[in-house]
Amino acid sequence: MSLTKAEEQLMEYIWQKEKVFMKELIECFPDPKPATTTVATLLKRMQDKGFVAYTLYGNSREYYPLVEKKDYFSKQMSGMIKNFFNDSVAQFGSFFARDTSMSTQELEELRNIIDEEIKRKQNG
Amino acid sequence: MSLTKAEEQLMEYIWQKEKVFMKELIECFPDPKPATTTVATLLKRMQDKGFVAYTLYGNSREYYPLVEKKDYFSKQMSGMIKNFFNDSVAQFGSFFARDTSMSTQELEELRNIIDEEIKRKQNG
DNA sequence: ATTTTAATTCTACATTTGTAGAGTAACATA
DNA sequence: TATGTTACTCTACAAATGTAGAATTAAAAT
Numbered sequence: 001m002s003l004t005k006a007e008e009q010l011m012e013y014i015w016q017k018e019k020v021f022m023k024e025l026i027e028c029f030p031d032p033k034p035a036t037t038t039v040a041t042l043l044k045r046m047q048d049k050g051f052v053a054y055t056l057y058g059n060s061r062e063y064y065p066l067v068e069k070k071d072y073f074s075k076q077m078s079g080m081i082k083n084f085f086n087d088s089v090a091q092f093g094s095f096f097a098r099d100t101s102m103s104t105q106e107l108e109e110l111r112n113i114i115d116e117e118i119k120r121k122q123n124g
Numbered sequence: 125m126s127l128t129k130a131e132e133q134l135m136e137y138i139w140q141k142e143k144v145f146m147k148e149l150i151e152c153f154p155d156p157k158p159a160t161t162t163v164a165t166l167l168k169r170m171q172d173k174g175f176v177a178y179t180l181y182g183n184s185r186e187y188y189p190l191v192e193k194k195d196y197f198s199k200q201m202s203g204m205i206k207n208f209f210n211d212s213v214a215q216f217g218s219f220f221a222r223d224t225s226m227s228t229q230e231l232e233e234l235r236n237i238i239d240e241e242i243k244r245k246q247n248g
Numbered sequence: 249a250t251t252t253t254a255a256t257t258c259t260a261c262a263t264t265t266g267t268a269g270a271g272t273a274a275c276a277t278a
Numbered sequence: 279t280a281t282g283t284t285a286c287t288c289t290a291c292a293a294a295t296g297t298a299g300a301a302t303t304a305a306a307a308t
Contacts, residue, residue, distance in 0.1 A: 077220070161269070
C-alpha cells in the first residue's frame, strides 16, 4: 500500500524530525494549518497502513517512521520506471539526463557521484 | 492538473500508439478488460484536463496526446524532487545512484549517457 | 479535587476516483 | 430503409481521500 498526497506530506515532516509529537507536526504546516483532528486522522490511517508507530509518553504519543524514506522513495521510483520506462532503469536514466533541465554543473556533480558509486561497488 | 492512476495507465497506451481509436485502446489492457464505458469516461476526463484530443473520422474518434510523455514525466519528477529532496536535483541524483538498486553495468551506462549529455551541452 | 488544556477517537461529509449500465446517435449493410 | 453494430453521453454508485466537528479521555495546573 502507498501513501496519499496528504499522508505523504505529513510523512515528510515525520522523516525530517525522526521523532515527533502531533503538536510539532502541526507547526510544520504553513498557514492555514490543518485542524488537529485532520492530522490525527491522517496519522491513524498511516498507522493502519504500517508507515508509522508511536511511543507513549504520558498521554501523548511520539510518532516515528516505520518505513525509511529511501525505501519508500525507491518503491515510488520503481513504480514510475516500470510504468513509464518499460522497467528499464537505464532508459529512465537516459531520460533523466537528457530531458530534465539539469545544468552542466549539476550533471557533472551527478557523474561524479555515479563514478564514486561504481568504484565503491567494485571494491566492497 | 495531473492524471490519476487509471488515467495514467490509459495515457501510457496513448503515448505508445501516438494515435489510437478507443477500440484499440481497450485491446491494450490485459484481461479482464475494462468496459468500453469505463474507458470512454476516462478519455472524457482526460480531455477535460487537456491531456488528449481527437480527430473525428466518421463517427469515431482517433485520440492523440496533447502532452508529451517526457513533459508529463518531467513534471512528475520535479514534484517528487521538490517534495523529497528539497528541490535539489543533485541531491536526488545522489540518492538515485546510491540507493536505487542499479547494477554496476547500469551505472556505467548511465555515466556514459551523462558524459555525452555534458559534451552535447558544451558544444551546442 | 476541580478546572483547564491538549490528544485521540468517532462520526460525518464533500470531493475525487474507478467502474460501468442504460440510453442515444451514427454508421454499415442487408 | 430497417437492423444490427459501435462509440459516445448521461447517470450512478461504491471506494478512497481530504477535512474537520463533537465527544471523550487523560494529563497538568491550580
